[in-house]
Amino acid sequence: MLTTATDAADARCLKVPGARLHYEVRGQGPLVVLVGAPMDAAAFAPLADLLALDHTVLTTDPRGINRSRLEDPEQESTPQLRADDLSRLITHVDAGPAVVVGSSGGAVSALALAQNHPGLVHTVIAHEPPLIEILEDREQLRAGTEETVAAYLAGDVIGAWRKFFAQAGIFMPEPVLEQMFGGARDAQHVADERRWFTHEMRASTYWQPDFAALRRAACRIVVGVGQDSTGQLCDRTSRALAQELNTEPAAFPGGHTGFVENPDAFASCLRAVMHDS
Structure with a gap:
């Protein structure tokens, strides 16, 4: 039975192995799931x-983020675990099969x-998944990721973010x-x-x-890229995935x-993509 984001707090929390997932449900109609990581x-x-x-729109805090609490705070956040969480949420709200819109790690x-x-x-x-392992320069990118994590663990927070944005190809002025x-x-x-930085970025x-499993899956898979992302790392990974x-x-x-910067325009485009399905 569907619950809404305005129901009692326990109705918005699903117990899953190792965690309690915060989730919200809005509206009525075909199910759309919007998911990020770490957003x-x-x-x-x-x-x-x-x-x-x-x-019907389902959103959630990924395990270990904000209101989705872990039994073991040091647990790694892997795509497989997060996919299992999504499967339990979709089954729980009983409104699938779903359109699942994921951004970045989501x-x-x-x-x-x-x-x-x-x-x-x-x-x-799949909007701009950062899948560096499918790129030819994966070893260089992996080394850059390890340097970024090491900087963060050493306490250089701004330095870690500086490295992160540089590798992502996103210009970020120093004052910002x-x-x-x-x-x-x-x-x-x-x-x-x-x-x-410590438990999710690498995974x-x-x-x-x-790829063989994804190609033979009965569901339709659309790879999304931002119009303003040309040349950035996630533009490269997305195009490699689509290929x-x-x-x-x-x-x-x-x-x-883009869904944060201009949700109205993003929603219009998303509706068109979903309609094509």
């Missing part, structure tokens, strides 16, 4: 509100869901870095950031899809976080 449900709220006019989760639980989804839209990641910061944001970016799957990437408004 939580709040990042998708404006887009979810728009889609909820004619869809796109990796969505691909793992299609690979391991294909019966629960009819369309996966200082403003975003220096000085007093929200404790939950810092906790989520630490989990991303998400080093994951290697089973492996013998499909053309779909262009979405904005960059890597």
